[in-house]
Amino acid sequence: MRTKKKTDNELKIIFPSLSENEGMARTAVGAFVAPKNPRLDELCDLKTAVSEAVTNCIVHAYRDGVGIIELFCKISGDEVTVKIKDRGSGIEDIKKAMEPLYTTCPGEERAGLGFSVMESFCDSVSVKSKPGAGTSVTLKKKLRQRL
Amino acid sequence: MPVYISGGEELLTAKITGEIDHHSSRWLRSDIDTAIMDNSPKKLRLDFSGVSFMDSSGVGLVMGRYKNMKERGGTLELVNMPKSIEKVMALAGMDRLLEEDKE
Numbered sequence: 001m002r003t004k005k006k007t008d009n010e011l012k013i014i015f016p017s018l019s020e021n022e023g024m025a026r027t028a029v030g031a032f033v034a035p036k037n038p039r040l041d042e043l044c045d046l047k048t049a050v051s052e053a054v055t056n057c058i059v060h061a062y063r064d065g066v067g068i069i070e071l072f073c074k075i076s077g078d079e080v081t082v083k084i085k086d087r088g089s090g091i092e093d094i095k096k097a098m099e100p101l102y103t104t105c106p107g108e109e110r111a112g113l114g115f116s117v118m119e120s121f122c123d124s125v126s127v128k129s130k131p132g133a134g135t136s137v138t139l140k141k142k143l144r145q146r147l
Numbered sequence: 148m149p150v151y152i153s154g155g156e157e158l159l160t161a162k163i164t165g166e167i168d169h170h171s172s173r174w175l176r177s178d179i180d181t182a183i184m185d186n187s188p189k190k191l192r193l194d195f196s197g198v199s200f201m202d203s204s205g206v207g208l209v210m211g212r213y214k215n216m217k218e219r220g221g222t223l224e225l226v227n228m229p230k231s232i233e234k235v236m237a238l239a240g241m242d243r244l245l246e247e248d249k250e
Contacts, residue, residue, distance in 0.1 A: 041231065113239055116238055
């Protein structure tokens with residue numbers, strides 16, 4: 001595989017939006033980052049954020065069926081980038097969707113904290129979405145320097 | 148992803164093990180709610196000592212059990228929560244339910 005100049009390592013996983021893949025996706029990202037020797041809390045934060053993004057695809061993007069989720073992972077220096085992309089329903093109002101405790105399915109015990117977790121557990125979260133076409137969420141997290 | 152139920156009418160303890168996410172929470176929910184229905188406890192204690200991972204689905208799980216217990220006039224307490232999980236709970240202000248004394 002050809003990699004870009006500054007990219008240390010890359011991973012791409014494509015899987016159907018089945019809830020049993022939530023664990024696989026976050027564990028794969030954890031295993032991908034592990035050789036960088038991250039601190040346990042950083043690894044845990046990243047896995048939690050990935051779990052939220054993948055769950056959003058399953059619960060919201062492909063609410064009425066099963067679709068394809070693409071996960072791209074990249075480590076460049078000490079920065080980890082994870083992009084989670086779906087071709088599902090898309091988000092009408094991204095700002096509203098990212099409000100803490102906002103949920104479109106209150107009857108289902110969804111806490112409405114998905115984006116809040118991503119934002120507080122990562123350094124940056126960017127969301128691109130088009131209603132009817134899909135959503136992509138990009139998480140970035142810098143691993144701390146160790147002595 | 149088993150949950151170990153013990154106790155009864157006074158205090159019902161549900162010890163959750165493994166990972167709590169959207170996938171596992173539906174089974175946890177039905178197991179815990181069945182135990183609540185069977186025992187009608189005054190207090191439900193959720194023990195997180197065996198939980199290795201939790202995302203915001205766990206917050207939804209706790210919120211739902213809190214509501215369920217409140218409707219029955221009972222209370223809910225959370226014990227033995229690992230730091231990483233407490234962090235997720237704190238985002239929802241649910242860490243208030245944490246028992247100070249760790250078992």
